Amino acid sequence: MRLSATDTLHLKEALQNAVVKCSERCLYQSAKWAAELLDSVPDPVLSDLDQKEAVAGLQGYQHPAVSANPDPVEAELEAKELSKYLLAKSFFDCKEFDRCASVFLPDSLLSGLLSTKATDATTPKGKAKASSAPPYEQALPSLSQKSLFLALYAKVISGEKKKNEESEMIMGPQDLGTIKNSHLVVVSRFLERWFAERKAEDSDLPPSQGFLEYLYGMVMVKEKNEDAALDYLLNSVHLFPWNWGAWLELTNLISGVEQLNKITPVLPQNIMSFIFYANTAVNLYQQGQDLAASVNDLLKLFPTSSFILTCRALLNYHSKDLYTAEQNFSNLLALHPHRLDSLDHYSNILYVLNMRPKLAFLAHLCSSIDKFRPESCVVIGNYYSLLSLHEKAVQYFRRALTLDRSCLSAWTLMGHEYVELKNTHAAIESYRRAVDVNRRDYRAWYGLGQTYEVLEMNSYALYYYKKAAGLRPWDGKMWQAVGSCLQKMGKDRDGIKALKRALLADSYYDSTLSSFGSAGPADRMAQMDPEVLLQIASMYDRLGEVEEARAYMELCVAQEDGGATDNADASAVCTSNPGESFVVHGDSPGSDGDAEGGYEGRGGAGQGEGTGVTVATSKARMWLARYAMRTEDYVTANRLATELCQDGVEVEEAKALIREVRSRMELADLTER
Incomplete structure (x- = not known):
């Protein structure tokens, strides 16, 4: 581009x-x-x-700040209100939001406007003049759209501030998450009237500039009216496409790739739509060469853009290419050393990679720049978590939420810390609050599943694991959790389907990593998780399908040498019964960050080199030895039992098996004589 x-x-x-x-x-x-x-x-x-x-062009250039509004009616209103506007803006800048709103919309005016309903509602039935009465007795004040937006926006911010004050301390006895912004009703009803006047057939009012549509959409999002909010936000980006806040609100409303592709044709055709699509796709955890190419195209236009560079780093992060993501964040930090945005994601990567010195440096840097930014508190909390100082980590995550109750990372990570502290009630509440902030956050759903699994409430755990798998359908970790939960519930057939999908999902991620240019084996299908293979084999064994169980046990043992079994056989076993698919709740696909704070794999270190001897492979070898005993293949049984003695796992049982094998072999020799 x-x-x-x-x-x-x-x-x-x-x-x-x-x-x-x-x-x-x-x-x-x-x-x-x-x-x-x-x-x-x-x-x-x-x-x-x-x-x-x-x-x-420069000779006749006029700065945008002093250029007149192209609409003559709006320009005249803005000129009349200039003194009041400057007063209101100075109040807003000083965080005196109620004073800012009262400059143009005093409470007495608002109460008079919004309490006077249609006269036909109060006129007795049968009066002929009731039907011709105006919808409201008092007309809206004649204000420019800029001044009106500033006043109503200040009203919304004031309501949010009061809501946070009334909620008291984070996770305290009064912090139930039920307190609402009391000013939303006033702003919503005012804007409803304002837009109704402009939609009237005989209206000669100036057209909207797009900012009030953005404000109305934001208010309706807070009121959970998402369909209407989507319409107004789309109108907003058409009227003024350069307001990034409107695009972010749209991103938060997109529940999945299908919805994103559905609204893409109706977006304005400009560079902002391109940036929006790439950013939303990254937030929906999409991967692939097309998305990577889109981000690289944007970097050609904006080579040093911190936002686009962050998108590229998050794309690698969500693709589990953690080392490349860490390198990208490191380069971004060198380019913009005082920027704190998205450094909480960087701290998650450093935590997962166990890079303690770098995380300590990052925590010190954030603290020196601004210790009272939510991102700084999350970074410091992650550092204390890595040191296993979980109480201290909770303290900083609470501080982040005190500064910003919508800080998604802090809610989720605090849930992880409460799990470490064995406080399951607080962990569940933290995860639930994270889901309230963003229902697409698969980390919170997964955390809820793990917490309920600890409580041995497997039905609840299965539901939350399914939600997480629906949000990350190509993450093997999610499907492994679903399969393990089904195994505990005795649903072996469904558990096998879920675990097979986990194996396929892992191979998908490896192919994605190679598409980004990361080093990795080309045929990763033969390198699989031995734990998953052992679980599948065990469930087949309980179902009485011994041949299937034997095939997966052999595949499990083969992972010690990097899956050095026949690749065609491995692929056939992994993809057997391709029609089998485990249905999950697909009503909420897509959301932010990987499984943070200890719920993420360690990356791809050592992939393709074999797992070596593990507990899973030793159990599989023991099963195969016993299977050989049952089939009277004493030579194979003896070889496998001897290997078990060398493994150092289940040695005593292996020695007993060797003695039994030798006795049976001796008995067989005597019988032949």
Whole structure:
């Protein structure tokens, strides 16, 4: 993807305008995002003709901050309200949100506007004039859209602040997660009237600029009206596509790849839609060469963009290519050493890879930059967790949630810490709160499954494991948990299907890693988890299907040498009965981060070199030895039992088996004589 010099100049101009417009409305995160993206756009190389055009354009250039609104009605209103607007914005900047809202919308005005219902609701039936009465007695105030947005947005922020204050301490007796933002009803009803006036057939009001649609969509998301919110947010990005906050709200509403592909054709056709699609796909844990190519194309346009570089690192992280992800985050930190955004994900990677010195450095760096940022608290909490100081880790995760109750990583990681502390009740509550923040967070569903499995409530555990597997259908760890739970419940047939899918899922991830250029074996199908193979074989044994059990036991033993069995046989065993598929709840596909804080595999170290002797392979070898005894194959039984004595696992039982084999062989020789 390449842009001409003219297109690059237009892109920079649009981003400059976005920074100003978002800043005017106190959308600071969206303004920061646009400014960072603007800074990463390289200056175009202009030809002589383009250079002359650029110079001519600069001579008549007017900064977006002082340029007039193109709509004459809005421009006149903004000019009249300038003094009040500057006063309201100064109040907002000083975090006096109620004072900011009252500059344009005092409480007396709002109560009068929203309490006066239609006169036909109070007029007695039979009065002819009731049907022709206006819908409301009091008209909305004549305000510019910029001032109206600022006032209503301040009202929403004030309600969120009061809600957090009333909730008291995190996980305290009053923190039930049931307290609502009391200002949402006021803002929602006001905007409902505002949009109704513009949809009227005889309306001559100026068209909307897109920011109030964004605010209304955000309010409806908080009110759990997601379908209507989606419509208004789509309208918002069509009217003003450079507000990154609206795109983020859309991302949070997308429940899966199917929905993402469904709304893609109705998005505005510009660079923002491309960035949105790539970011949403990464958040839905998608992998593949197409997505990686899309992210690389964006990096060609924005080579130093911290946001795009973070997307690339998270893409590797979700693909379980942890070492590449760590390297990408390290390069990003070197490029932007004072940026704290997404460093909680980096700390998760360092935790999983057990890179204690780097995690200690990261915790010290975050603390020195801003110790009261949620990301800093999560990083420090992960460091204490790696030191097995779980109480201290919980303390910092609580601090992160005090600063931002919607910090998803902190809720999930705090649940992990409570599991380590054997406080299952608090762990369950933490995971449930994480799910409330984001129902696509498979880590929280998986944590709930593990906690209920510890409590031996297997039916509940199975339900939550299925949810996690539905969110990560190509993660073998999820399917292994489903299969193990089914095994405990005595549902061996379904358990076998789930564990077979776990084997296929692991091979999928390895093929994905190789597509990203990571080193790895080409034929990973023969290298499988011996624990999973042993479980499948054991369930086949209980079902009485001895030949299937023997095949999986042999495959399990073969993993000691890197799966050095016949690859065709391995593939045939793994994919036998391809029609078998285990159905999971598919109503919530897709969500953020890998299984953090100890629930993630250690990466691909040593893959393709064999597992060596493990407890699983020794148990499989013992089963095969006993099977050989039952089939009177005493030579094989003796060889396997001798190997067990060398393994150092189940040695005494192996010696007893050798004695029995030799006695039977001697008895067989005497019988032949």
